[in-house]
Amino acid sequence: MIGAYDKLTAETSLKYRLAYTADLEATFTPVFKLMLDNDASLFRPGDDRVASLFIWHFVEEVEHRSSALIIFDSVVGSDVYRMRVAASVFKHVLDVIRIACAGFNKHVPIEDRKIDALSMFASYRRKQKLLELIPGLQAANSGPMPRAFDDLGLKEQLVALRGIIRSQMPKHNPEHEDLPELAGVWFERFDAGYDVTKWYTAETAAPGVN
C-alpha cells in the first residue's frame, strides 16, 4: 500500500494528489454516517479495541470533513478538474484496498480473520463462485464471503450512495452534510472523560454517561 502511494507521489502532479484527497475525503461523511448509524451490526460484535479505533477514526474524519476540499479549492480551485480525475482517483483507491485485502488473506490465518478479506469485491465473489462450478478447477478457498452490509437497510445504503455522488459535484460543501448521531455522542463522551478506546466496554468509566 505504501508502495502504491509512493508511486502515485512520484508519477502524478501535486494538483492531482490534492484532488485525490479532496475527492476521497468528500465521500467519507455519507459513507461513515451509514457505518456509524449501523454500529450495532458493524462494530459492536468485533474486538472492542479495534472497533473503538475505527469509530474514533470515522468520527475524526467527519469532524474535519471540509479540510481537503478547502485546501484543494484554495490551491487548485477547479471543480471541473476535480470531477475529471474522480474516476481514476477511485480506481486507485480500490486498487489499494484490494492490496490490503489480499495482504490480510496472505498474512492473517483464517482462524483469526474468519472471512475471505477479498469478499468485499463483488467481482471477486463472482469469480470465486464461477471457479467452484468448473469441474477439476478448485478455487482457492480463503474463507466465507459474507457482505458486511447485508444487515443494513437498502434505503439507507441508497441515501449513502446519493451522498457519495453529491460529494463529487461542483460547489459541494461538506459543512451542510447530515451527520451521524454517534459522532455527537462521541464528542460528549470524550469531553466527559469517558474512555473512548473502549467504546462498548467502558460503560462505567464516566459517571452519568451511558
Ligand SMILES: [Fe+2]
Ligand atoms: Fe481525513
